Amino acid sequence: MIVKATDEYFALLNRAVAREMEVSAQYMLQHTKMEKLKRKVIKENYLLESTTYDEFGKLLKDFAIEEMKHLAQILERIYLLGGEATTKPDKVVIGNSMREFAELDYKAEEEALELYRQLIEAAKNIGDRETWVLFTKIYSDEEVHLLKFQDYLEMESEPDLGETPDSEWRSIFGEEYIALLNKALASEISAIVQYTTQHEKAEGLERMRRKKIALEVVTGKNKASVVSGVLKETFLQEMEHMEKISERIYEIDRESIATVEPLPEIGNSVEDFIKLDRDAENYAIVLYRKVIAEATKLGDIKTKKLFEDIIQEEEEHYWGFDDFLP
Numbered sequence: 443m444i445v446k447a448t449d450e451y452f453a454l455l456n457r458a459v460a461r462e463m464e465v466s467a468q469y470m471l472q473h474t475k476m477e478k479l480k481r482k483v484i485k486e487n488y489l490l491e492s493t494t495y496d497e498f499g500k501l502l503k504d505f506a507i508e509e510m511k512h513l514a515q516i517l518e519r520i521y522l523l524g525g526e527a528t529t530k531p532d533k534v535v536i537g538n539s540m541r542e543f544a545e546l547d548y549k550a551e552e553e554a555l556e557l558y559r560q561l562i563e564a565a566k567n568i569g570d571r572e573t574w575v576l577f578t579k580i581y582s583d584e585e586v587h588l589l590k591f592q593d594y595l596e597m598e599s600e601p602d603l604g605e606t607p608d609s610e611w612r613s614i615f616g617e618e619y620i621a622l623l624n625k626a627l628a629s630e631i632s633a634i635v636q637y638t639t640q641h642e643k644a645e646g647l648e649r650m651r652r653k654k655i656a657l658e659v660v661t662g663k664n665k666a667s668v669v670s671g672v673l674k675e676t677f678l679q680e681m682e683h684m685e686k687i688s689e690r691i692y693e694i695d696r697e698s699i700a701t702v703e704p705l706p707e708i709g710n711s712v713e714d715f716i717k718l719d720r721d722a723e724n725y726a727i728v729l730y731r732k733v734i735a736e737a738t739k740l741g742d743i744k745t746k747k748l749f750e751d752i753i754q755e756e757e758e759h760y761w762g763f764d765d766f767l768p
């Protein structure tokens with residue numbers, strides 16, 4: 443046992459997990475919405491190489507990736523201390539303008555700093571030095587984020603967005619269809635949470651294991667470490683899927699909804715992980731076939747093409763997991 447972590451301590455760490463999951467999805471989806479805002483606000487934006495929208499959008503994507511890294515580091519710590527991580531993010535709120543993004547994100551960072559001050563204190567109290575070091579580092583990242591949003595909020599607000607009426611061809615994007623696309627988005631978020639968490643848990647399981655066979659000691663490789671690597675590669679691809687699907691939803695001038703569905707399932711052993719992950723890929727493939735069928739029916743060629751590309755990768759993921767099963 444490294445340090446004796448109490449239930450309250452794990453609860454505090456899990457509040458950090460829920461928060462990091464929320465903000466990484468929030469910033470990523472805001473990033474995908476930028477292009478839509480940019481085109482709506484000032485027509486001249488078309489002519490510019492780079493606008494505030496592009497730069498702010500890039501910043502949000504960078505922040506989203508940083509929050510993902512925080513998430514991974516906190517998960518790693520929880521599993522090393524013998525705890526169990528939550529898979530339920532705090533509520534994601536996206537907003538409708540750059541100013542709203544900045545306001546929502548400023549608030550999120552402020553809450554993070556408050557929580558992390560508590561965590562740093564709690565880690566110190568139980569003598570958990572590594573967690574203390576980790577949150578001291580994360581704290582300074584969040585402070586940088588907060589100051590960026592604050593700087594933005596101190597400037598003038600941007601022009602109001604008017605609603606543009608749909609043209610005839612866009613009338614195909616009805617509520618049910620958008621709900622289906624958001625269901626796809628939700629399954630990507632679910633996969634990201636599941637694979638990230640399992641990746642960190644696999645590493646934790648691996649480090650706590652005492653008995654090793656000679657081949658593993660020599661090569662430093664075994665099933666857990668190989669699966670852990672596969673999971674990492676896979677969740678990076680799911681991140682891209684999530685980004686592309688959300689971008690498409692905003693491109694057709696509709697709204698992304700960040701839910702997590704199905705609920706991620708983590709499991710307790712490497713064998714569990716693989717079975718659950720193959721199920722998750724199966725779920726995605728079945729759902730995306732439906733999206734492709736619907737897109738074909740409506741004549742939404744671009745979405746059809748997007749999901750045809752994604753489904754190929756999901757199938758590769760499926761077989762990748764399947765290979766590990768007996």
Ligand SMILES: [Fe+2]
Nearest residue numbers: 462508509512
């Ligand atoms: Fe963070």
Ligand SMILES: [Fe+2]
Nearest residue numbers: 551583584587
């Ligand atoms: Fe942050």
Ligand SMILES: [Fe+2]
Nearest residue numbers: 630679680683
């Ligand atoms: Fe995916």
Ligand SMILES: [Fe+2]
Nearest residue numbers: 723755756759
């Ligand atoms: Fe996948």
